[in-house]
Amino acid sequence: MKINSFQDGALLIEPKKLYPDDYDYENNIIDYHQYLSPPSPLLLNLQIEEQREKLIRGTNDALSYMNSKSMSRIMRVDTNGELQVKALWLGSIETHSCSANGKCYFVGSSPFWGDSTTSVWYSANGGDNWQQLKNWTFPAENSLSEIHLWKIVKAEDNGQIWLADDVTLYSSTDQGRHWQRRVDTAAFLKRNGIHPHYTEEGNPLSQLNWLIDNQQHIVADVEVLVRYDDGLRERRFLYLLNGKYPDEMLGADINAAALSADGNIFFTQRGENYARYGLYRLQDNGMPEQVLEHIDRLSSIKIGLNSWFIGKGSGDAFHWYVSYDQGEQWRRMRPLSDEAIFDNWHDRFLKFSAHSQSETYWTTDYR
Template structure:
């Protein structure tokens, strides 16, 4: 009898432990499916090692960019007394070959010999305590498009990508950072990145200060934010007009613009949102945010309202809807919310204390990364938030780069470190895998 009682107590204790684990960690609720990555090509050409990949999605394709080093470093000797390396530096990418993708620098400096001499000046034998660098010696940006179901390098630029945007129809813009060979350079494509045109008359609205390109609103029209002002250009950056100045609006709400960061997001159509996270008064310990919805067609504020909590993530869907992940007090309640036309936020998913982080929005698709209670999984919906299920989390960002194609509900995966790359890529030397989320 004592044995039976002990057994019952033991089973009850195990049930209580299991219940706690189920409540605090969804990972014990069963096995979540993993991502089924596919390599849609046969390995053919030596792999191009890239990093800092970016992706812009549009209706008929994607525009990707990634950076490689034009210089290969081969260690030839190491003096173990002084720990000084001897090494050879050689060109590993022939940027000026007759069959190479278009080199956009030639639109700025047409003389190939000038560029060749600049490249060769970085080669030869050398020595030092550090043979390898964190940054590329000669960074080369690969501009990549999708053709016949395969990724192809359509063009290259000696320099790094600072900004890139595409509109829904595939009008694309890339701003390259400063290099030893050229000043800031901006290029425009009207066909999804296959052909590029240098914009020599591009100029920022204000001479000083950084800027952020929000989006492309038409074949010649751009949106850019600088110093808290929204600017619009209808001639690809030659001239700019102020469309919205946030400073007076913030002053009306008692907000000093110099004390708070502005966050801007364009939905690809006729609206953009701006939000500021502030404390409304000295005694306010709960975070609040001011969310502004600006209509580009009417050039007017559609809504300008306070919200309670912190905005953890914000995205817009291909259809132009805005979604926000909020963490709200008390007790850090996490929700996914859709912005309504009247400025209110409509909850689409409530997870309680289960923390939500990064948000992906596609065609009737939501994917939300989680942490704390269930960091090994993601919450996914394929029916615009009507039902939800779990998937394994995306690969570790230290090992792989995963980019989301929102128009086609696809994920692209790239190796992140050189030692993760195979010897061969596709017929353009590109190494990647994809999965369609369905």
């Protein structure tokens, strides 16, 4: 289950297996027959002519063409906790994002064999209604990228969209018609001694993610395989790429990084006192501010509109700590299960039953 939270609710995308691995075509055992036979009007694939023709031939005939084995439910939960299925996508949803006021996008792949196309969908009202962006084009291929796994990094209320492949960051202000490359990634990696692909020498890049705050600070979250005498060890760095100085390193021993509901970047790393760890917030001037110091390693962080949830990597690794006054007071809380999803705009967790349909859930705010 994946979530994008915004002011008036949250968008949830739930991929489910369309049929079991040992699917029996003769007995027509299918979990989602009610959506495919006949095709449901909620199914967005019906708006694409080539896919609609295959779907209307009948469930079994359509499945014989299919490469994908999943159906994604696109759901909205409002501020009162009411959950509704708003749309369906047959196939995988590779990436999605919503702005603060509920302008949402997702990229869906075709479910059919021989069709490698993707389509981009837009909702202006938090997922209630969807339209295909037929004029969307992805940026031209980048020679640094061996594969293109597109990720919508951020959607903004002003219409600007931030998009990345495995190494390069782009932005568009016209819903994907034209793109601007925002970072010279090759030069950035070279300056910092990082190779974009695995090599037998040097320090290869493991993963690159991007964080963009409400001040348009561009932060590269870089995981690198650093070569030591005794072998490779993974380390995580944060770089501010458009600050006062080029490639300004914010941290070299990062445990976690997150964007808060109101658009601030938080991260955890060792503090100035090397024996302690700190929670930091990137200020408007591009400088990190330490907002919490702790003797134990700080691991996962979840930053809501009015709440901070901090996990500890040692000492008390089985509990989280929560503050509702920006770190002045903390209290210990019971462990979160893996099924709990954080809705950061509304400072609550959504927990879904693992043994029922997704409409069965409850919310917890821990206050």
